[in-house]
Amino acid sequence: xxxxxxxxxxxxxxxxxxxxxxxxxxxxxxxxxxxxxxxxxxxxxxxxxxxxxxxxxxxxxxxxxxxxxxxxxxxxxxxxxxxxxxxxxxxxxxxxxxxxxxxxxxxxxxxxxxxxxxxxxxxxxxxxxxxxxxxxxxxxxxxxxxxxxxxxxxxxxxxxxxxxxxxxxxxxxxxxxxxxxxxxxxxxxxxxxxxxxxxxxxxxxxxxxxxxxxxxxxxxxxxxxxxxxxxxxxxxxxxxxxxxxxxxxxxxxxxxxxxxxxxxxxxxxxxxxxxxxxxxxxxxxxxxxxxxxxxxxxxxxxxxxxxxxxxxxxxxxxxxxxxxxxxxxxxxxxxxxxxxxxxxxxxxxxxxxxxxxxxxxxxxxxxxxxxxxxxxxxxxxxxxx
Numbered sequence: 034x035x036x037x038x039x040x041x042x043x044x045x046x047x048x049x050x051x052x053x054x055x056x057x058x059x060x061x062x063x064x065x066x067x068x069x070x071x072x073x074x075x076x077x078x079x080x081x082x083x084x085x086x087x088x089x090x091x092x093x094x095x096x097x098x099x100x101x102x103x104x105x106x107x108x109x110x111x112x113x114x115x116x117x118x119x120x121x122x123x124x125x126x127x128x129x130x131x132x133x134x135x136x137x138x139x140x141x142x143x144x145x146x147x148x149x150x151x152x153x154x155x156x157x158x159x160x161x162x163x164x165x166x167x168x169x170x171x172x173x174x175x176x177x178x179x180x181x182x183x184x185x186x187x188x189x190x191x192x193x194x195x196x197x198x199x200x201x202x203x204x205x206x207x208x209x210x211x212x213x214x215x216x217x218x219x220x221x222x223x224x225x226x227x228x229x230x231x232x233x234x235x236x237x238x239x240x241x242x243x244x245x246x247x248x249x250x251x252x253x254x255x256x257x258x259x260x261x262x263x264x265x266x267x268x269x270x271x272x273x274x275x276x277x278x279x280x281x282x283x284x285x286x287x288x289x290x291x292x293x294x295x296x297x298x299x300x301x302x303x304x305x306x307x308x309x310x311x312x313x314x315x316x317x318x319x320x321x322x323x324x325x326x327x328x329x330x331x332x333x334x335x336x337x338x339x340x341x342x343x344x345x346x347x348x349x350x351x352x353x354x355x356x357x358x359x360x361x362x363x364x365x366x367x368x369x370x371x372x373x374x375x376x377x378x379x380x381x382x383x384x385x386x387x388x389x390x391x392x393x394x395x396x397x398x399x400x401x402x403x404x405x406x407x408x409x410x411x412x413x414x415x416x417x418x
Contacts, residue, residue: 034068036061036390037113037128039104040075040087042120048226048257048283049136049310050120056199057119058082060383068387073107073116074099097158101125115390123162130393133166135159137176137307139230141183146230146305160184168393170386172196172308173329179307194385195333196308197377201286204319204371207295213288215279220251221353222296222320224289224311225303227258227265227280232302232325232343237265239300239349241272248357252300255281255292293318298356301325304343309333313377316370321363323352337369 042054058070059082072081074090081087090107093099105127108116116128123133140147140156149155163169163184169191171177181188209218221240225231233254240252254265262280269278284292293299299315301324309330315322322338324330331340339356341348356363 034387034390034394035071035112035114036068037071037073037088037108037111037116039118039120040072040079040081040090041099043072043075043081044079045120047120052199052310053134053136053196054119055080055082056197056379057382057386058085060379061387064380064383065387071111071113073104073111096122100158104128114394117390118162118166121159121162123166125161130167130397131165132168132170132389132393133162134170135163135176135180135307136172137305138179138183139305139307142179143230143305146228167396168192168389170194170389173332175329175332176307192385192389194382194389195377196310196313197379197382198310198314198317198374199286199379202290202293202314202317205290205294208291209295211288211291212295213279213281213284213292216253216281216292217251217279218295219249219297219357220253220279220295221298221300222292222315223252223254223300223302224256224292224314225301226256227254227261229259229261230303230305231261232304233261233265234268235344235346236300236302236349237268237278238346239353241269241274241277242346242350243353243357244274244277246354248354250297250353250357251279252277253279253281253292253296255284255289257283289314290318293320296320298323298353300349300353301330302341302343302349303330304328306330312338313374317374319367319371321356321366322370323349323356335373337373338366 042050045051061068062084070085071088072085073088075087088111090103093102104124108128116131118133121135123131171191174193177188177191177193180191237252240250243250269275293315298321301312303325304327306328312322312324312333324338324340325343326340327343339352341352
């Protein structure tokens with residue numbers, strides 16, 4: 034099978050998209066080296082997984098030019114069996130069969146969290162991509178139901194393929210000397226860009242309440258500011274406790290692994306996530322997790338962490354104190370998280386994604402549209418796109 038993928042995703046400014054395509058296609062190549070993968074439009078400066086080849090594309094200005102001209106023209110003559118659009122948006126014409134990955138639809142379900150100038154246009158473009166794709170892949174059953182509701186697409190045409198944490202996230206020795214300079218132990222950690230939907234003000238309020246009890250716990254947030262950092266700092270300052278909050282900005286995986294290993298717990302109060310990969314990364318490092326009882330998080334965590342109503346600040350405070358003071362409980366959560374995290378792997382993600390691609394390939398050769406949400410076992414049938 035010869036798979037085309039939007040090569041820009043390997044250099045996406047969105048870290049989650051970069052991780053998704055890099056881990057997925059490295060795992061696909063490891064699972065089946067006979068699969069050919071073509072990164073359409075990836076430039077020479079972009080790092081690609083071993084075995085993934087580049088195919089050049091004329092770069093038209095703007096994202097619309099890319100989806101309306103660059104990709105469709107670059108795909109012509111590439112003899113692809115399936116094309117994968119890995120991040121919400123799909124080519125406007127001429128690319129079939131087409132699988133589209135949608136990680137979540139917070140922009141459609143909660144546009145108030147996306148107050149950007151061009152957001153209405155983006156939502157319209159994403160909607161069109163979803164409704165014209167031959168098949169949709171998403172990360173959780175929660176997202177499948179949200180996509181179906183947002184775009185009036187039958188859930189039977191959406192496959193749930195869970196993500197996984199990178200194998201580099203493991204338990205191991207913690208190096209206090211390697212922490213970012215402002216971080217002090219003990220600390221509660223949040224990993225992920227600072228969005229309004231992440232509900233970090235509630236977690237900070239809980240940490241401030243715990244500190245007023247005499248517990249010297251710092252709230253460390255590792256991620257790019259998407260517009261709420263100043264408000265968080267203001268909350269800490271108004272509480273006359275600015276040292277309660279440390280914002281590190283974006284960190285590489287080596288630094289993140291060390292942060293996870295040294296954290297007393299991960300706080301993940303987000304009100305909306307398609308998957309919540311930091312929850313899985315923390316569990317895979319043996320770090321206890323307190324998460325919001327919302328969106329996909331209960332689905333990902335199972336019975337392995339503490340779930341709290343996202344807006345219940347008192348509930349967050351109690352959960353934090355329990356983990357800090359109860360060593361037996363903390364160890365049990367760590368061990369349960371490790372067992373749960375072992376159920377996810379990029380090999381599994383690759384296998385189930387390949388099954389979707391084979392399903393589309395089979396349907397394109399049999400002239401029968403796909404109708405099942407569980408694609409059949411991959412086969413060896415091949416045709417040119």
